[in-house]
Amino acid sequence: MEDEAYAVETDGLAKRFGLVVALDRLTLRVPAGITYGLLGPNGSGKTTLIRLLAGLLRADAGSARVLGHDVTLSAEKTRHVVGYMTQADALYGDLTVQENVAFFADIFGVSDGRRVREVLHIVDLADRADSLVHTLSGGMRRRLSLATALVHRPRLLLLDEPTVGVDPQLRAAFWRHFHELNREGVTIIVSSHVMDEAERCDRLGLLREGRLLAEGTADELRRRAGRVTLEEAFLAYAEASNVAP
């Protein structure tokens, strides 16, 4: 598993919700140890893809492998090594900061109490360890949410719009930390519809209506589209896909 070149591989992944096509035969490879940005407007399939990789949804067709394991066949194995930060904070407001992290540590079988304090330091919440979560600011709750996703040292981190509602300073701190995790070998898949955040990702996948419009580094995507900004490049790819669906 350590030697896997790709942390995530999907092949013809498809998912519908009633008449709505959320993912349309999506084939994607995410190299291990990088931050991979899923970029696209609301409803483009980013969250569906992340939830499929987290083992929360079953694909209608196609397959997905996470860290070498099929997510459907070996869901139990992947759950131990995947960290998932949802769009909502997903915290217990009537527990303290420390109790929230300790709970998720228990769930993931982390018995070392020092790890709880360690992640609280990482997200700069050590001095609020005994505060009740409902007394925290929105930014603090986002940091705590990240801490609960990190506590079990995941090898793949799935972050669904992690910086929504986060101020620029904290956003910068988040990204510094993501790159630190990359250096430790953690692969991060982060969804966003904010283009300036995409610049910070090692590679990007542009999604629209459940399809992968284009894939590569930010520079490659701009160059191939012949545009100056990533936003213009995205629009160009979207337009091209309309012409030739």
Place this chain on the structure above:
Amino acid sequence: MSLRRGRAVARRIIFQLRRDHRTLGLIFVVPLAVLALLGYLVRLPSSVAIGIETSGSPPEETAAQALESAPGLRVVRLAPGAGEAELQAGGIAGLVKRAPTPSGAAGVIFELTVEGSDPSKSALLLSRVPAALARSLAQLGGGAAPQVSVRYLYGGPQFDPLDYFAPALVPTFAFLFVFLLTSVSFLRERTQGTLERLMASPLSRLELVLGYMGGFGLFAVVQSAVILLFAVFVLRIHYVGNLGIVFLVQAILTVLAVNLGVLLSGFARNEFQAVQFMPMVVFPQALLAGVFWPVNDLPVVLRLVAQALPLTYANEALREVMIRGAGLQSTAVLRDLLVLTAFAGLFLALAAMTLRRRAG
């Protein structure tokens, strides 16, 4: 003050409710259904079964006819010696039989044995049976003073209606509060997004439901003990059986309520809908599970419904223990405990099985 703004709020509420079919059902269908059931139960012809042992002798036959002419009594004629078993089996609420006349005394003596577990039935029998027997003895003539002696199979004259209702009300209250608390709380797990996080973790569905059972179950069991001790030591209800068994029944019932709360909360989208399960769970059990109307007195269809309700078994077991003094050697109590445990297990399994779908 703007009428237009007020109207906007009213319009919004009408639009919202129009799309919430479950709430509409609750507002229009449930009250009518409950009222219909309640009305039906209240108007059920109520007669109390009284057995009389008769060998066909004139005093016994006259007495039986006198009982038959008394209002509210349904007379069951039994062979001499068969009455006691019928009384214990619950087929009759009271038994009249001839007692031997002491040597030297004149006239006929009847003995009325009251089953005693339901004070309202006891009161009816005590007000009507001795009077009817006295009339029959007067018809027989002979000048001797009519004599009717009364004894109780269970309980006694000191048992009041609370002693009869407490063994049913105590579990009913415990059940309802625990059910409401758990269903709303588990729903919060979903609305605040933590269920999604947990479903993506190694925690299995069964572990999650068992965790809820353990956590809420602890408080539920403590609550059971508090309610029970309050009923016994503050309300001073009379009881004869072992309080340990009473507590055991209560504990199993409240754990069952936790599991049912988790199960049903999955079928609600918000707290509002979760609270709506209350009347659907509460009313049938309050009306049919033997709290107010004995299950055996219900028509066959409703009796079948009652047999599908967990509270029926808790009420039955607690009355068996607290009024009739039954213990764990009683097959009725053991059966009730077994059925309650099976219900708790069934709800646990169903809650775990239906969880994944609901998290999605």
